Amino acid sequence: MSFARPLFQSSNVTGPTGPTGPAGPAIAPAGGAGTIGATGPAGAVGADGTIGATGPAGTIGATGPAGVIGATGPAGVIGATGPVGADGVIGATGPVGADGAVGATGPAGAIGATGPAGAIGPIGIMGPAGSIGATGSIGPTGSVGAADWIQVGNQLYPTTITTLVGIGKLPSVELDVSGNVTISKNVSATAYNTTSDYRIKENAAMLDETFSVDNLRPVTYTNLNSRKQDIGLIAHELQEVYPFLVTGEKDGAELQTVNYTGLIGVLIKEIQDLKHDVAQLKQQISAANK
Numbered sequence: 001m002s003f004a005r006p007l008f009q010s011s012n013v014t015g016p017t018g019p020t021g022p023a024g025p026a027i028a029p030a031g032g033a034g035t036i037g038a039t040g041p042a043g044a045v046g047a048d049g050t051i052g053a054t055g056p057a058g059t060i061g062a063t064g065p066a067g068v069i070g071a072t073g074p075a076g077v078i079g080a081t082g083p084v085g086a087d088g089v090i091g092a093t094g095p096v097g098a099d100g101a102v103g104a105t106g107p108a109g110a111i112g113a114t115g116p117a118g119a120i121g122p123i124g125i126m127g128p129a130g131s132i133g134a135t136g137s138i139g140p141t142g143s144v145g146a147a148d149w150i151q152v153g154n155q156l157y158p159t160t161i162t163t164l165v166g167i168g169k170l171p172s173v174e175l176d177v178s179g180n181v182t183i184s185k186n187v188s189a190t191a192y193n194t195t196s197d198y199r200i201k202e203n204a205a206m207l208d209e210t211f212s213v214d215n216l217r218p219v220t221y222t223n224l225n226s227r228k229q230d231i232g233l234i235a236h237e238l239q240e241v242y243p244f245l246v247t248g249e250k251d252g253a254e255l256q257t258v259n260y261t262g263l264i265g266v267l268i269k270e271i272q273d274l275k276h277d278v279a280q281l282k283q284q285i286s287a288a289n290k
Contacts, residue, residue: 207269
């Protein structure tokens with residue numbers, strides 16, 4: 001449609017605005033799809049990225065319950081026992097050989113050590129006293145001797161208190177003996193002295209720790225000679241520890257004797273050691289209580 005061109009020039013005055021025309025369609029109809037262009041060349045592969053840090057290890061899951069133990073299978077059948085083989089034929093007994101020559105007798109074995117002496121049995125009951133024999137005739141009276149001694153029965157007495165007796169030496173006291181004296185009964189004295197002068201001693205030395213009473217076995221016993229209870233040591237046991245304090249041999253012809261005086265030095269040494277130990281203990285206790 002065409003409009004007629006006005007016959008006059010428009011002025012600068014604007015006329016009233018005309019009404020709004022009807023609205024056009026809101027959406028224009030879509031055009032047809034264009035043709036897909038050719039695929040461009042593949043781009044260059046980019047550089048590998050850095051490997052990220054390893055993440056923390058996951059928590060270990062709880063152990064699952066143990067499976068049920070399967071039932072034991074049935075035991076196999078025991079096979080039948082095989083047949084016993086037939087006994088073999090017993091061979092004939094061979095002839096007995098001639099006796100061999102008797103070998104030479106071997107040397108006798110060493111005699112074993114003598115066993116310990118058995119305990120002394122109880123003393124038997126004393127038998128009845130024998131009858132007293134007839135009194136012999138009285139012999140002739142001897143000549144009168146010096147009046148130093150007088151005999152009464154089977155006892156001999158000095159006639160004066162100044163009479164001295166010497167055995168093996170000239171006496172200087174009432175009974176002066178040079179040599180050993182064996183007494184099978186008791187001895188009583190007001191004092192008992194042992195010669196201990198330095199002039200009869202040599203190589204004197206202090207007792208050390210080897211001199212001890214630890215290995216001694218003091219016992220109480222009944223003395224068969226005196227028929228009394230006593231206290232002391234067994235001679236052969238003491239001989240194993242201090243052989244120089246014992247005289248004689250175990251089970252020898254003579255009875256063994258013990259020098260009990262020699263044990264006094266050991267006892268003194270042991271008491272000294274005890275006093276020293278007690279003093280040290282007192283010092284330690286006193287220091288601990290401060």
